[in-house]
Amino acid sequence: MERKINFSVYVGAFVLSLLIFVIGIYIGYLIDSSNLQSINQEVSTMSEKMASIQLLLLLEGNSSSCPIYLSELNSLDQEIEKVGYKLSYFEDEKSIYDNDLKRKYFVLEGESYLLSKKVRSVCGDKSLLLVHFYSNKNCSNCKEQGSEILKARDDAVSKGINIRLFSFDGELESPVAEALEAQYGIKHYPSIVVNENTYNGYHNANEVTKIIMASK
Numbered sequence: 001m002e003r004k005i006n007f008s009v010y011v012g013a014f015v016l017s018l019l020i021f022v023i024g025i026y027i028g029y030l031i032d033s034s035n036l037q038s039i040n041q042e043v044s045t046m047s048e049k050m051a052s053i054q055l056l057l058l059l060e061g062n063s064s065s066c067p068i069y070l071s072e073l074n075s076l077d078q079e080i081e082k083v084g085y086k087l088s089y090f091e092d093e094k095s096i097y098d099n100d101l102k103r104k105y106f107v108l109e110g111e112s113y114l115l116s117k118k119v120r121s122v123c124g125d126k127s128l129l130l131v132h133f134y135s136n137k138n139c140s141n142c143k144e145q146g147s148e149i150l151k152a153r154d155d156a157v158s159k160g161i162n163i164r165l166f167s168f169d170g171e172l173e174s175p176v177a178e179a180l181e182a183q184y185g186i187k188h189y190p191s192i193v194v195n196e197n198t199y200n201g202y203h204n205a206n207e208v209t210k211i212i213m214a215s216k
Contacts, residue, residue, distance in 0.1 A: 036098055039086055043105050046079055050111045057118060066123035073112070073119060077164055080105075080112055084167065091136065092143075103174045110176035113166050127162040128195055128215055133181060135171045135189040141202050145190035152208035161216055 090096040134142035153163045168177035184198045191200040
């Protein structure tokens with residue numbers, strides 16, 4: 001007996017599978033949007049903390065409160081770095097880019113950098129300030145440069161040298177990044193600035209370590 005094919009069953013299964021697929025994508029989109037909103041809120045909260053530290057420094061501006069400045073700044077730098085990793089995850093793993101949020105994040109980083117310079121002056125903080133300029137558009141080894149910097153930083157920390165690390169996408173049209181690039185004469189991506197000394201071009205971990213040791 002010839003077996004009949006029930007096309008309606010196959011069509012129904014296909015429609016159901018497609019519906020589940022679309023729902024999965026939509027749920028993923030909602031989750032990603034929620035996570036980005038959460039990061040946005042984190043950046044806003046950290047900006048408020050940064051403003052408080054800046055105000056405290058302006059009001060007092062003397063070394064007697066340095067332990068407070070350093071403690072707050074160290075805590076805030078750790079939070080800023082974690083948010084940076086989250087943004088990198090969305091860009092590298094999910095190809096999700098929120099340029100407005102990233103520019104907002106760069107303002108926070110810029111404030112942290114300037115505050116770190118002030119704390120070095122007022123408190124004699126010996127932390128090295130390392131700024132990494134990169135591009136997500138036209139740079140084949142910028143991502144690798146970031147990894148090499150982290151290796152060099154870990155090596156420096158193991159030797160008792162504290163590094164405050166800042167990273168800026170120079171082609172994001174961020175006023176903060178552009179102002180710093182102009183100040184330090186950045187000509188290529190990637191490039192780094194260590195304690196206000198500029199090193200254009202790519203540097204591997206060993207080279208970055210040598211720069212750090214020479215700058216301490």
